[in-house]
Amino acid sequence: MIHFYHVTKRFDRYSTALHDLTFQIEKGEFVFLTGPSGAGKSTLLKLILRQMTPTEGQVVVNGRNLNTIRRSALPFFRREIGMVFQDFKLIERMTVFENLSFILTVLNVAPREHKRKAYAALRAVDLHHRMNSYPLQLSGGEQQRVAIARALINDPLVLIADEPTGNLDPDMSQDIVRIFNDANLRGSTVLLATHDRDLIRESGRRVITLEHGRISDEKISVGERAPARSDNVFGLAQ
Amino acid sequence: MARDFNTQGRHEPNVPSNTITYFLKEALRRTWASKRTSFVAVAMIAISLFVLGCFLLLSENLQRAVERWQGHSRVTVYLNSEITPDEQRGVDAFLASHKELASRRFVTKQQALARFRSYFTNLAEVAGNLEENPFPPSYEIELQPGIAQSAGFEALMTGVRRLAGVDQVQFDWEWTRRLRRIIEMLNIIGVAAGGVLAMAAAFTIANVIRLTMMLYHEEIEIMRLVGATERMIRGPFLIEGLLQGTIGGIVAVAVLAAGFFAGQRTLAPSSSLLWGFLFGCFLPWQKIVALILGGTIAGWFGSWLSVHERTEEA
Numbered sequence: 001m002i003h004f005y006h007v008t009k010r011f012d013r014y015s016t017a018l019h020d021l022t023f024q025i026e027k028g029e030f031v032f033l034t035g036p037s038g039a040g041k042s043t044l045l046k047l048i049l050r051q052m053t054p055t056e057g058q059v060v061v062n063g064r065n066l067n068t069i070r071r072s073a074l075p076f077f078r079r080e081i082g083m084v085f086q087d088f089k090l091i092e093r094m095t096v097f098e099n100l101s102f103i104l105t106v107l108n109v110a111p112r113e114h115k116r117k118a119y120a121a122l123r124a125v126d127l128h129h130r131m132n133s134y135p136l137q138l139s140g141g142e143q144q145r146v147a148i149a150r151a152l153i154n155d156p157l158v159l160i161a162d163e164p165t166g167n168l169d170p171d172m173s174q175d176i177v178r179i180f181n182d183a184n185l186r187g188s189t190v191l192l193a194t195h196d197r198d199l200i201r202e203s204g205r206r207v208i209t210l211e212h213g214r215i216s217d218e219k220i221s222v223g224e225r226a227p228a229r230s231d232n233v234f235g236l237a238q
Numbered sequence: 239m240a241r242d243f244n245t246q247g248r249h250e251p252n253v254p255s256n257t258i259t260y261f262l263k264e265a266l267r268r269t270w271a272s273k274r275t276s277f278v279a280v281a282m283i284a285i286s287l288f289v290l291g292c293f294l295l296l297s298e299n300l301q302r303a304v305e306r307w308q309g310h311s312r313v314t315v316y317l318n319s320e321i322t323p324d325e326q327r328g329v330d331a332f333l334a335s336h337k338e339l340a341s342r343r344f345v346t347k348q349q350a351l352a353r354f355r356s357y358f359t360n361l362a363e364v365a366g367n368l369e370e371n372p373f374p375p376s377y378e379i380e381l382q383p384g385i386a387q388s389a390g391f392e393a394l395m396t397g398v399r400r401l402a403g404v405d406q407v408q409f410d411w412e413w414t415r416r417l418r419r420i421i422e423m424l425n426i427i428g429v430a431a432g433g434v435l436a437m438a439a440a441f442t443i444a445n446v447i448r449l450t451m452m453l454y455h456e457e458i459e460i461m462r463l464v465g466a467t468e469r470m471i472r473g474p475f476l477i478e479g480l481l482q483g484t485i486g487g488i489v490a491v492a493v494l495a496a497g498f499f500a501g502q503r504t505l506a507p508s509s510s511l512l513w514g515f516l517f518g519c520f521l522p523w524q525k526i527v528a529l530i531l532g533g534t535i536a537g538w539f540g541s542w543l544s545v546h547e548r549t550e551e552a
Contacts, residue, residue, distance in 0.1 A: 049463065051463065072467075072468075075462070075465045075466060075467045075468075076465065077465075078462075078463060078464065078465035079464070079465030080465075083463065083464075085463075089456075089459075089460045089463065090460075091457050091460060093457075102461075102464075103464055105257065105260050106461070106464055106465055106466045106470060107465070108257070111259075150464075
């Protein structure tokens with residue numbers, strides 16, 4: 001599903017974020033991406049979303065080479081990728097509901113469906129009671145959960161999350177990982193970048209560790225294997 | 239189950255109706271959110287179209303006046319005030335002998351004075367105070383169509399001029415020819431001035447949209463990242479410019495109409511002839527629609543300029 005072939009990303013002569021990375025993530029996999037700050041995690045995720053292009057090498061997502069993708073095809077590519085941004089990227093002038101509804105408008109979902117889908121997505125992150133609040137009226141953790149709900153609302157083919165539990169307490173973090181697990185069980189390929197070693201430790205998932213822009217370790221974490229499928233909280237998987 | 243996707247060969251579909259609703263809602267919301275800058279843009283469009291409208295209105299009314307005069311091409315033969323009955327009979331016989339002159343009407347001194355009083359009501363008192371009637375008797379001659387352009391006409395008029403008792407011969411179409419030239423000039427000046435102002439207004443709208451886009455820079459970035467097409471991003475801005483231009487056009491026509499009908503009501507009855515010509519009729523609906531459409535196009539062009547410039551940068 002996601003293939004990196006000898007990918008290097010250089011910002012300038014003295015600053016190289018990624019060095020000759022080669023790895024692949026299969027369809028339906030759930031992979032943790034970890035490493036210290038500045039290791040290149042966010043850059044790697046940005047390459048997958050085609051927010052930037054590699055200096056060298058090729059990035060291929062679902063058979064699509066992102067180096068050569070046409071500009072006009074880019075929006076359709078991105079619609080199939082759910083991204084939880086580190087800085088949430090919520091539209092401040094829109095309510096929580098409108099932030100989600102906007103995505104559904106982009107996806108040409110009929111307006112009569114918006115409320116139901118938005119409610120289901122927000123209920124999954126336990127924020128259905130804040131539908132009419134504005135992002136700035138929410139705490140950091142709540143904003144992060146709205147961003148997660150937005151990424152999941154379309155039942156994406158690939159789900160990418162950049163530190164999605166960074167502002168959450170341990171219990172809520174576990175709940176969020178459960179939501180990602182559900183998405184994975186519905187068929188989404190998940191790539192989750194995190195610092196949180198506790199979250200990774202017992203997941204039983206594949207972990208890619210980055211250091212100084214290079215893969216320093218790649219293993220399956222110990223502990224439970226992938227969890228059993230829980231209820232389809234979104235009701236979107238028909 | 240998450241869907242498979244293949245972006246190869248996919249094209250942007252037609253904009254669905256809910257997207258058009260979104261464009262309109264967003265455009266209206268943004269116009270309202272930046273009221274002051276939107277007001278400047280609308281005012282600029284309105285002013286430029288108002289100026290153009292004034293020229294169009296003036297030329298429209300002059301054109302109508304010319305057409306009315308030209309509808310019956312006329313020669314006026316002014317006679318000496320002290321013309322003898324024999325001399326007048328001689329003039330009348332000469333005029334009657336030429337078939338090119340379709341009809342003639344003798345206007346006495348008294349009739350000329352009465353006509354002056356009815357045309358220039360505010361000068362009627364002045365005319366009443368005169369000891370002697372200053373208006374000469376005259377013949378008003380209607381011409382056969384096309385005769386004024388014929389080769390022998392000038393000679394015929396020279397013959398009339400030489401008749402005993404004839405003081406002056408006046409061709410109306412010399413005036414109409416001059417007026418036509420003035421109308422042409424007015425149209426050129428109007429279109430040039432209106433065009434320059436409309437361009438300035440379009441650039442004002444372009445700047446307003448540019449400012450709005452800078453204001454919504456982050457939002458645009460988010461829209462791109464979640465898969466909004468360029469059409470979806472640009473749409474509300476284009477509609478915003480289009481709305482501003484259309485509102486400007488409507489405001490220009492409304493102000494022009496209000497000014498015209500107010501002027502017609504207050505000025506025209508008191509001093510009939512001049513104002514009667516200038517306030518004869520308002521613009522025909524085709525020109526009204528053209529003015530409003532001009533605003534729409536200027537608005538759309540302005541927003542198109544900035545939207546393309548900004549999205550090319552992205």
